[in-house]
Amino acid sequence: GRIHTSAATVAVLPEVEDVEIEILDKDIRIDTYRSSGAGGQHVNKTDSAVRITHLPTGIVATSSEKSQHVNRDKAMKNLRVRLYDMQRQAKDAARSDARKSQVGSGDRSERIRTYNFPQGRVTDHRIGLTLHSLPQILEGDLDPMLNALIAEDQAARLADLEAELG
Numbered sequence: 222g223r224i225h226t227s228a229a230t231v232a233v234l235p236e237v238e239d240v241e242i243e244i245l246d247k248d249i250r251i252d253t254y255r256s257s258g259a260g261g262q263h264v265n266k267t268d269s270a271v272r273i274t275h276l277p278t279g280i281v282a283t284s285s286e287k288s289q290h291v292n293r294d295k296a297m298k299n300l301r302v303r304l305y306d307m308q309r310q311a312k313d314a315a316r317s318d319a320r321k322s323q324v325g326s327g328d329r330s331e332r333i334r335t336y337n338f339p340q341g342r343v344t345d346h347r348i349g350l351t352l353h354s355l356p357q358i359l360e361g362d363l364d365p366m367l368n369a370l371i372a373e374d375q376a377a378r379l380a381d382l383e384a385e386l387g
């Protein structure tokens with residue numbers, strides 16, 4: 222028989238939690254002004270239109286119905302939606318960056334680990350470690366592999382710190 226080779230990429234990402242949008246009074250400025258358009262004399266003589274500005278982001282939400290209270294609620298809801306969308310986009314970008322850093326291009330030349338079943342061997346190409354204990358590793362005895370990876374990571378961090386300080 223021939224030896225068959227397969228490659229797989231795996232990304233481990235955190236679960237996405239629901240985002241609560243909390244808007245503090247100190248973070249918003251509410252302006253009222255006279256509306257234009259439909260509404261007749263009422264909108265011409267009362268400051269019923271509402272503009273809410275979220276000061277930290279500069280996002281502006283407006284509403285110009287007949288009632289100032291309705292407008293304030295609508296503008297606040299609109300602001301929450303826009304802030305939620307902004308947070309979601311930021312989280313999506315961070316998640317995408319995390320995934321790209323883990324998966325890379327997925328090219329076969331970016332080997333991380335090789336499991337050679339006929340020889341009972343596991344090789345981690347990042348640290349040049351070869352273990353002849355494939356059955357034990359598949360049974361969950363990952364300590365030899367993990368200890369070597371942790372030691373290599375600590376050595377790399379220490380080298381980075383020394384280069385940064387020295």
